Amino acid sequence: SQQGEEDPQALSIQEGENATMNCSYKTSINNLQWYRQNSGRGLVHLILIRSNEREKHSGRLRVTLDTSKKSSSLLITASRAADTASYFCATDAANSKLTFGKGITLSVRP
Amino acid sequence: KAGVTQTPRYLIKTRGQQVTLSCSPISGHRSVSWYQQTPGQGLQFLFEYFSETQRNKGNFPGRFSGRQFSNSRSEMNVSTLELGDSALYLCASSSTPASSTDTQYFGPGTRLTVL
Numbered sequence: 001s002q003q004g005e006e007d008p009q010a011l012s013i014q015e016g017e018n019a020t021m022n023c024s025y026k027t028s029i030n031n032l033q034w035y036r037q038n039s040g041r042g043l044v045h046l047i048l049i050r051s052n053e054r055e056k057h058s059g060r061l062r063v064t065l066d067t068s069k070k071s072s073s074l075l076i077t078a079s080r081a082a083d084t085a086s087y088f089c090a091t092d093a094a095n096s097k098l099t100f101g102k103g104i105t106l107s108v109r110p
Numbered sequence: 111k112a113g114v115t116q117t118p119r120y121l122i123k124t125r126g127q128q129v130t131l132s133c134s135p136i137s138g139h140r141s142v143s144w145y146q147q148t149p150g151q152g153l154q155f156l157f158e159y160f161s162e163t164q165r166n167k168g169n170f171p172g173r174f175s176g177r178q179f180s181n182s183r184s185e186m187n188v189s190t191l192e193l194g195d196s197a198l199y200l201c202a203s204s205s206t207p208a209s210s211t212d213t214q215y216f217g218p219g220t221r222l223t224v225l
Binding site (some may be wrong): 040041044045 | 151152155166170175219
């Protein structure tokens with residue numbers, strides 16, 4: 001079963017708008033990562049947030065982590081058509097292997 | 111530095127055949143993880159190799175196997191292919207054993223179609 005579950009499954013927004021994606025997980029984690037995947041390609045690492053951090057920024061990306069609610073959110077500000085992709089959160093599972101959620105499909109309309 | 115490479119990029123096989131996929135990690139990386147990605151199940155972890163030893167294994171049947179060579183290149187093998195094995199197979203490398211503390215670098219994937 002997936003450790004991380006992203007929400008919503010699909011998101012469609014207009015260029016320039018902000019996109020917010022959520023990830024919930026079941027067990028305690030050390031860190032949480034977000035990855036992006038363009039259609040049919042490999043995944044690209046976006047950002048890592050440690051369990052003792054609450055918020056982290058990288059360019060137009062803002063990630064928050066709430067360990068009490070076992071959830072994280074990824075905010076992409078001022079979205080562009082090039083942000084159209086699938087987004088995955090990844091966490092440690094019980095035996096330390098990295099486990100990915102099923103992903104969120106983001107469509108940014110020009 | 112060259113990225114993770116996977117060969118072949120596309121493969122078509124028929125049921126019952128076997129297939130071998132190859133992954134060359136980033137130079138200096140000793141960990142290689144394999145994932146199966148399908149529309150229904152998402153990204154499923156297959157196994158991870160670190161310094162030629164299998165470190166972790168996902169919940170897949172014994173038809174799925176892998177190995178890692180002394181130069182860190184890895185191969186995965188699927189025997190007796192089934193239609194449900196059609197998927198994008200991704201490998202990822204990292205310098206340390208895969209965990210959420212380290213970035214994994216993904217290859218472009220091998221698209222396997224089983225007819």
